[in-house]
Amino acid sequence: MNSALKELLDLLDLEQIELDIFRGRSPEERIQRVFGGQVAAQALVAAGRTVPGDRMVHSLHAYFIRPGDPAVPIIYNVDRVRDGRSFTTRRITAIQHGKAIFSMSASFHIHEEGVSHQAAVMPAVPEPETLPTFQQRMLTALGDEPALREWLSRPRPVDSRYVNALPWEAYRDPSLISPENHVWFRYDADLPDDPLLHIVLAAYASDFTLVDTVLLAHGMAWGASNVTGASLDHAMWFHRPFRADEWLLYAQESPWSGNARGLARGQMFTASGQLAVSVVQECMIRVSDGVTKS
Structure with missing residues (x-):
């Protein structure tokens, strides 16, 4: 750990x-x-x-x-x-x-027994071990600057592997703009079996990339697009037991943005394809020059 x-x-x-x-x-x-x-x-x-x-x-x-x-x-x-x-x-x-x-x-x-079904299908994406780490992607996207290297050298509590482009990558290459953002994540340690702890850690990780999903839909990036943003509200539903120290695919999309706000939705799937968590968040997105890139 x-x-x-x-x-x-x-x-x-x-x-x-x-x-x-x-x-x-x-x-x-x-x-x-x-x-x-x-x-x-x-x-x-x-x-x-x-x-x-x-x-x-x-x-x-x-x-x-x-x-x-x-x-x-x-x-x-x-x-x-x-x-x-x-x-x-x-x-x-x-x-x-x-x-x-x-x-x-x-x-x-x-816990109660009841009818059960799952209509949601986990997207077909590469295995997490085949993807570079968040730190490696950021170094490639932003260059090997001393301040950036120092920040990226710090340990992170969550191991994140992006399937789609980072907002910085889409900012520099408009062909990568997408309203979808799929991220594998896990806490890279053997955690206690307390189910509430794993839910709490999923809640912690759920806020990392939802605003990024709205930015990705417009080719905007923090510090590069005169953009400021913040989470406004956040809702989560926990469907089945899961472990945060095992890989979870966070499949996210941004179906809408406007009026200085953006909506993002997410589904967390276990590696076996079981839907574990559903997430919805609305965020504030403001561009200082008054022009929203799309």
Whole structure:
């Protein structure tokens, strides 16, 4: 287990400071705002700490309200909305500087037998081991600059293998523009068997590439297109057990963008083709010169 993954697992081990009140922190990085996937993952951990162990989260619906300040702790307040015979509902609010920066509703369900089908088909893509790492793709796309090499040399908690073009590659080569973005990912370590941990880690990783999928549809890239963006809301449905330390294919698409917003959808498949997670996110996309490239 590399140092980045160890730090992430430590960040997810929230401090309980009162009944249904938890405190989380952010990595010691010089960044402008807290990564949205981190807030969502920590909020889900806080909710899970208040739910009986026989119930597993099956859906979450979240809103990113304000940018998070990485320099100060985040307080997570959990509201026990409902404890029913089969379903449990929690509402979580993340607070910094006395204001809400994030809110989430999460629903937990006991295991029940029922009708079952899967119409979704995993896209036919190369095996992850045949694809270069994210670091290798970035070095090829942006060049071997000293600052970039230093950033890419840092360990990452998630091993990501892109099937399609990176936004930077599509920015430089318009023939690579696509509304689809398929990414293999896994946490490269043997993780504990706790099912909630694997769900939380999937929630963390789910926010990495959805906004990129909207950018890819327009041939835009961070730092190269006068573009700014942020996640607005995020919804996930967890269909079956899976492991985040085994390869998952994150098949994403952007069906629409407009009015300074973009929509992205994703499906996470196990390597055997089973649909494990469905994701939908709306994001803000603004271009400073007022012209959107398409």
